Amino acid sequence: MTDEKELTTVEKLYVGVQLTRPLLRNITARVEADLEGTGISVGQRAILDVLLLLGRATAPEITQILQLKRQFVGRELKELINNGMVQTELNPMHKTARIHRLTPMATKIIKEIRHRETESFTDFASRFTADEIDGFYRIQMALNEEMRKSWK
């Protein structure tokens, strides 16, 4: 199964899909290593990414986008506020739901991390053609869609 020359197209697809589990483990380890010394956890990093993208968001909006447990997002948000990474303000539309946004310090940290990552991804991307990366992207999207519904 590991000799590339002997793999059929369907086998390559199968092996590629099976790599998802070890890949996630390696990605998580990499993200953790990149966050070393910042005091930010992998879960907090995900929340900071959403706030960088949206500018401001309520806890339910963050929960929806990340598809994580509400309790987890609430707990991590609280810690980010305590650590001076996130600031909150009252939501004029809904008195109960506060709006969260990055502090200048957090914006600086997360932008630096993203910059380093973009450089690494750019280096990595240069090893493949645009068509290959486009294929990878579309297959990942389609797999996600297919696995969500029944294959029967």
Place this chain on the structure above:
Amino acid sequence: MTDEKELTTVEKLYVGVQLTRPLLRNITARVEADLEGTGISVGQRAILDVLLLLGRATAPEITQILQLKRQFVGRELKELINNGMVQTELNPMHKTARIHRLTPMATKIIKEIRHRETESFTDFASRFTADEIDGFYRIQMALNEEMRKSWK
């Protein structure tokens, strides 16, 4: 970020990599659904796959291939033996390490599951060109390799 036309190649790579976490969740749910009624867990399924591939293996060999915790593999193997899915024999080379192999019943069940999966993967693969799937496969392999070492 979701409008495909506006994504650069590096952004497609980034988004594709970010899909790894939800994809694994969807794959696990799909494997679980496919195992419904068989009494086999997702972890046990992985062990049965290894035994189908290798014919026979010791617990340390299975642990090595799956990169799972030794205790986890030991516990799942014990349950598979209790459920009549795996049979063991003494290893003539090492008196302490037993050799495991599938029972005829387990071979039949796992082959049927694999057959259904292969049909689904064949259907899915028909939506992409051989080059696209080859790109997907090589990018998954290369990502796994890159994430394992430092990106610095």
